[in-house]
Amino acid sequence: MSKLIESAPAAGRITLVGAGPGDADLLTLRAIKRLQAADVVLYDDLAGEDFMAYLHPDAELVAVGKRAGHPSPRQDEVSRLAISYALRGKHVVRLKAGDPTLFARADEELRAARDAGIAVEIVPGITTATAAAAAIGASLTKRGVARRVQFVTGHDVDGRLPRDLDLAALADATATTCVYMGKATFPALVAQLIARGLSAATPAVMVESLGTDATNVQRGSVSEIAARLTADRPSGPCMILYGAALEES
Ligand SMILES: C[S@@+](CC[C@H](N)C(=O)[O-])C[C@H]1O[C@@H](n2cnc3c(N)ncnc32)[C@H](O)[C@@H]1O
Known part of the structure; x- marks a missing residue:
């Protein structure tokens, strides 16, 4: 294998995962599989904490809270953060409470990822x-x-x-x-x-x-x-x- 191919970074990707309403047993099997495979998890505080039991011990966990009345990173900063990890070859799980396509600004994160040329997937959750x-x-x-x-x-x-x-x-x-x-x-x-x-x-x-x-x-x-x-x-x-x-x- 040539040196060039050996050192080429793995393709990163972003998965928007629905965490459901907070109970671990309302995570879908697909959500659990993506959490187990994640290098980095960017999570909202409404996603609860039960999901943490499924992470790889080396996974990086980043709170990007979105709770009314609490300061939270701006949406574009969250998108930028996810993209910067993915560009470094990481599999990023963007964990959102409930279903990621309902009142969770998934459209903005999808567009930012696609504009950056990053593969992005949605895993639905129980709203x-x-x-x-x-x-x-x-x-x-x-x-x-x-x-x-x-x-x-x-x-x-x-x-x-x-x-x-x-x-x-x-x-x-x-x-x-x-x-x-x-x-x-x-x-x-x-x-x-x-x-x-x-x-x-x-x-x-x-x-x-x-x-x-x-x-x-x-x-x-x-x-x-x-x-x-x-x-x-x-x-x-x-x-x-x-x-x-x-x-x-
Ligand atoms: C930003 S929206 C996210 C909705 C989420 N994507 C979903 O599908 O449920 C946040 C709102 O969802 C509802 N919500 C989220 N988690 C909740 C919970 N654990 N209990 C009650 N309402 C909740 C509340 O209306 C809250 O203001």
């Missing part, structure tokens, strides 16, 4: 909305009651309720709506939805810190959950689900 439904023993769809599920963010770049939400769709109680990043803005959203015709009595569930010992489930109507969030905003991440399908039977 918090479906994990929350499982935790409360509910179905997000219900024959004849809820034929549509919608995932929406309650958080715009400035931290406020996005101004371009489809309020008519969100005021439809025959859909099940899953609100990500909504604990600060849900009261404002509910006020707008009630003005659009959503019943204040529409059933809702808020699940805080799913997959941890601090999991807290609150049930009530949309207006009750909004009032509780106004009076005492939880410190953990919250998934809010509402719609007719969540009526307790």
